[in-house]
Amino acid sequence: MKKTLFYGGFAAAAALAVSGAVVAQQTQEITYTTADLGSGVYMLIGAGGNIGFSVGDDGIFVIDDQFDRNAEGVLTEIRKISDKPIFFVANTHWHGDHTGGNAKMADEGALIVAHDNVRKRMKTAQSIKGELMPTALPVITFSDSSTFHWNGQTIHAFHQPNAHTDGDTMIHFKEANIIHMGDTLFAGRYPYIDLKSGGTVDGYIANLESVAAMADAETKIIPGHGPLSTADDLTALAVVLKDAKALVKELVDKGMSEDDIVAADPLKAYNEKYAWGFITGERMTRTLVQDMAAKATDE
Numbered sequence: 001m002k003k004t005l006f007y008g009g010f011a012a013a014a015a016l017a018v019s020g021a022v023v024a025q026q027t028q029e030i031t032y033t034t035a036d037l038g039s040g041v042y043m044l045i046g047a048g049g050n051i052g053f054s055v056g057d058d059g060i061f062v063i064d065d066q067f068d069r070n071a072e073g074v075l076t077e078i079r080k081i082s083d084k085p086i087f088f089v090a091n092t093h094w095h096g097d098h099t100g101g102n103a104k105m106a107d108e109g110a111l112i113v114a115h116d117n118v119r120k121r122m123k124t125a126q127s128i129k130g131e132l133m134p135t136a137l138p139v140i141t142f143s144d145s146s147t148f149h150w151n152g153q154t155i156h157a158f159h160q161p162n163a164h165t166d167g168d169t170m171i172h173f174k175e176a177n178i179i180h181m182g183d184t185l186f187a188g189r190y191p192y193i194d195l196k197s198g199g200t201v202d203g204y205i206a207n208l209e210s211v212a213a214m215a216d217a218e219t220k221i222i223p224g225h226g227p228l229s230t231a232d233d234l235t236a237l238a239v240v241l242k243d244a245k246a247l248v249k250e251l252v253d254k255g256m257s258e259d260d261i262v263a264a265d266p267l268k269a270y271n272e273k274y275a276w277g278f279i280t281g282e283r284m285t286r287t288l289v290q291d292m293a294a295k296a297t298d299e
């Protein structure tokens with residue numbers, strides 16, 4: 001039941017982002033869960049992408065802010081932990097289930113920080129929808145990395161190229177040994193790799209491996225969706241994705257069409273464990289095929 005809740009909001013936002021379809025307003029009540037990860041860092045699960053936040057003498061530093069429609073609820077939950085001002089909101093990437101609360105956070109006085117491409121993609125999405133919301137856009141952007149010295153932590157925000165999108169940022173609380181990975185990790189599930197936003201399968205796998213390499217057995221990893229994870233979870237998912245890619249490639253190399261590959265169901269051994277409402281076995285297969293086709297065109 002909880003699993004459906006964590007991922008359900010994501011699917012709605014992604015559908016909106018991808019197709020522009022009108023998604024019915026969810027009226028069900030949102031259950032929030034806040035976990036204390038130590039060193040003043042918390043993980044907040046509600047609707048949409050998982051939030052991380054740091055509290056302390058300097059004020060509040062927030063990572064991602066779910067949807068516009070539950071921004072008030074998110075604030076209420078954060079306020080249960082600290083009533084200090086919110087100074088910064090870092091966006092892990094541009095999707096609406098991670099940036100939807102930006103305008104509300106900016107109203108509260110927060111400066112929104114993200115990779116250059118997050119601002120670009122949010123601006124484009126706003127103009128396509130005809131809803132200009134300048135206060136929702138990041139006001140501080142970076143191309144590679146940025147470091148915050150805040151609440152006694154060294155918070156290293158660094159870009160990883162072309163994984164879930166082309167604007168992904170990992171946020172590493174060095175002393176606390178906590179990393180928020182945004183949607184470069186869907187815990188224990190097939191990931192959504194947004195090819196239309198610059199995501200790639202190889203970039204996704206490379207990022208899982210590089211974050212696993214910088215983590216140790218104690219590192220707490222906040223995924224974009226799903227429960228708190230470990231370096232071993234990253235390695236396990238990378239192994240699945242590499243094998244899934246190889247299984248699909250075998251059929252692509254035989255010259256089979258995308259639909260024929262889907263019909264052959266090359267990921268059947270993994271689907272029961274890893275497929276879910278938004279990324280079914282079929283969708284994962286199509287993503288792998290389309291990613292390979294895009295790479296072939298590039299070469």
Ligand SMILES: [Zn+2]
Nearest residue numbers: 093095164183
């Ligand atoms: Zn996303």
